[in-house]
Amino acid sequence: MAVKSNHVTIKGIKDGLVFLLDDECEYEELLGELRYKLEHSHQNILTGPIIHVDVKLGSRRITEEQKQRMLDILKQKGNLLIRSVEFPEPEQAQVPPYKIMCGMVRSGQVLHHDGDLLFLGDVNPGGSILCTGDIYILGALRGMAHAGVDGNEDSIIAASHFAPTQLRIAEQISRPPDEWETRETSMEFAFLQNGAMQIDKISNIVRLRPDFNVFKGV
Amino acid sequence: MGEAIVVTSGKGGVGKTTTSANIGTALALLGKKVCLVDTDIGLRNLDVVMGLENRIIYDLVDVAEGRCRLNQALVKDKRFDELYMLPAAQTKDKNAVSPEQVKDIVLELKKEYEYVIIDCPAGIEQGFKNAIAGADKAIVVTTPENAAVRDADRVIGLLESSEIGSPKLVVNRIRPNLVKSGDMLDIEDVIQVLNIDLIGIVPDDELVIKAANSGEPTVMNPDSRAAIAYRNIARRILGDTVPLMHLDQKKGMFSKFKKIFGMG
Numbered sequence: 001m002a003v004k005s006n007h008v009t010i011k012g013i014k015d016g017l018v019f020l021l022d023d024e025c026e027y028e029e030l031l032g033e034l035r036y037k038l039e040h041s042h043q044n045i046l047t048g049p050i051i052h053v054d055v056k057l058g059s060r061r062i063t064e065e066q067k068q069r070m071l072d073i074l075k076q077k078g079n080l081l082i083r084s085v086e087f088p089e090p091e092q093a094q095v096p097p098y099k100i101m102c103g104m105v106r107s108g109q110v111l112h113h114d115g116d117l118l119f120l121g122d123v124n125p126g127g128s129i130l131c132t133g134d135i136y137i138l139g140a141l142r143g144m145a146h147a148g149v150d151g152n153e154d155s156i157i158a159a160s161h162f163a164p165t166q167l168r169i170a171e172q173i174s175r176p177p178d179e180w181e182t183r184e185t186s187m188e189f190a191f192l193q194n195g196a197m198q199i200d201k202i203s204n205i206v207r208l209r210p211d212f213n214v215f216k217g218v
Numbered sequence: 219m220g221e222a223i224v225v226t227s228g229k230g231g232v233g234k235t236t237t238s239a240n241i242g243t244a245l246a247l248l249g250k251k252v253c254l255v256d257t258d259i260g261l262r263n264l265d266v267v268m269g270l271e272n273r274i275i276y277d278l279v280d281v282a283e284g285r286c287r288l289n290q291a292l293v294k295d296k297r298f299d300e301l302y303m304l305p306a307a308q309t310k311d312k313n314a315v316s317p318e319q320v321k322d323i324v325l326e327l328k329k330e331y332e333y334v335i336i337d338c339p340a341g342i343e344q345g346f347k348n349a350i351a352g353a354d355k356a357i358v359v360t361t362p363e364n365a366a367v368r369d370a371d372r373v374i375g376l377l378e379s380s381e382i383g384s385p386k387l388v389v390n391r392i393r394p395n396l397v398k399s400g401d402m403l404d405i406e407d408v409i410q411v412l413n414i415d416l417i418g419i420v421p422d423d424e425l426v427i428k429a430a431n432s433g434e435p436t437v438m439n440p441d442s443r444a445a446i447a448y449r450n451i452a453r454r455i456l457g458d459t460v461p462l463m464h465l466d467q468k469k470g471m472f473s474k475f476k477k478i479f480g481m482g
Contacts, residue, residue, distance in 0.1 A: 104378075104413055106371045106372060106374055107369070107372035107375060108376075109375050122413065125368055125371070126371065127371075127375075140410075142411065
């Protein structure tokens with residue numbers, strides 16, 4: 001089997017070898033090339049004392065079975081000791097970027113969430129929403145919202161009806177109305193700019209978060 | 219098997235006892251067999267509002283602790299043969315009974331009565347837990363004030379997470395002229411925040427105070443605006459569709475007449 005393409009790159013580092021595996025080609029093709037390189041072209045390098053090996057798969061997602069097949073090939077060489085295999089976690093990749101919840105957060109109730117939250121419903125005075133990430137409320141925010149509770153200053157708070165008793169982002173606490181300029185739009189969001197709470201129209205969110213999926217029209 | 223309805227509010231002084239007494243009496247007026255239960259142990263009032271204070275022999279705590287049978291503690295109303303009241307003890311406190319004991323008593327009452335109306339104490343502690351223990355449904359009373367609405371919201375949250383589920387709302391003591399001038403919360407504002415079904419609105423009426431002091435529930439007086447409101451609530455409990463009262467209509471007509479006769 002003549003392998004010309006270069007899907008498998010073997011690099012030497014201080015204390016072992018790094019196998020960089022291409023993440024775009026067919027997995028079968030990749031395994032074939034790996035096997036070929038181990039058995040033929042790189043045979044002389046890969047014999048001798050025990051060498052630590054790190055395998056990097058780029059952005060390719062593989063199943064447990066596929067991973068095992070790759071390891072079996074590497075293990076044919078008794079002197080290769082697999083130290084790590086790097087690839088994106090399959091579950092993690094499938095989790096949506098935010099959680100959707102609905103209902104009412106009434107006085108005395110606290111909704112905690114680890115991550116970003118899209119809440120469909122109202123947060124009443126005396127009720128609180130606390131998130132480590134962003135808070136988006138489709139409904140009325142009349143209570144307290146605390147985004148970035150673990151200290152993430154890039155978190156934001158957005159609500160269709162923006163009338164909070166208090167807002168908190170990371171360590172910053174702010175209350176209406178003296179600290180913010182009031183506007184006449186219905187949906188607004190709060191963010192930190194140079195450590196100070198700012199309120200802006202929801203349509204301006206793209207200026208703050210260019211990494212969002214921006215709708216550009218046709 | 220009857221139905222047990224707890225009347226609660228969170229905040230004190232919004233009219234729980236008045237509402238309990240009047241809804242109970244209105245249901246009796248409509249021919250239903252009703253028992254009122256006062257769970258405000260230590261601060262009982264329902265007996266006073268009903269004018270039955272001097273007829274009390276045994277109370278809720280006596281029944282719970284087995285000092286008397288349930289029937290012995292029930293006080294029959296002066297006006298109706300099928301209206302009874304189970305008074306609270308005045309000498310003990312809320313911890314004198316447990317939710318399980320109240321639940322058993324209410325269950326027993328439901329076998330005999332079509333409606334068991336439970337008057338809940340203010341607060342969300344032991345007394346509240348006792349009061350809601352045996353209830354199938356709940357009515358939350360609020361006045362159009364921010365503080366009362368906050369507390370009502372808290373109580374609604376607690377009820378929603380209990381077995382009772384979503385309660386019905388009574389907005390009490392509305393003063394139409396204050397609402398009009400923007401000095402009082404509008405019913406719409408209250409409903410928007412609380413987000414539960416409205417079962418009645420009761421206008422502020424001086425006759426209610428007079429009635430409470432004389433031990434005669436307002437609902438007995440057909441001239442009282444509040445009486446009509448309570449009767450409407452009772453009919454809605456029975457499943458009738460009754461339109462909401464127009465708060466300024468009667469007054470408007472009345473002042474028109476006054477004007478016609480040169481009195482306005």
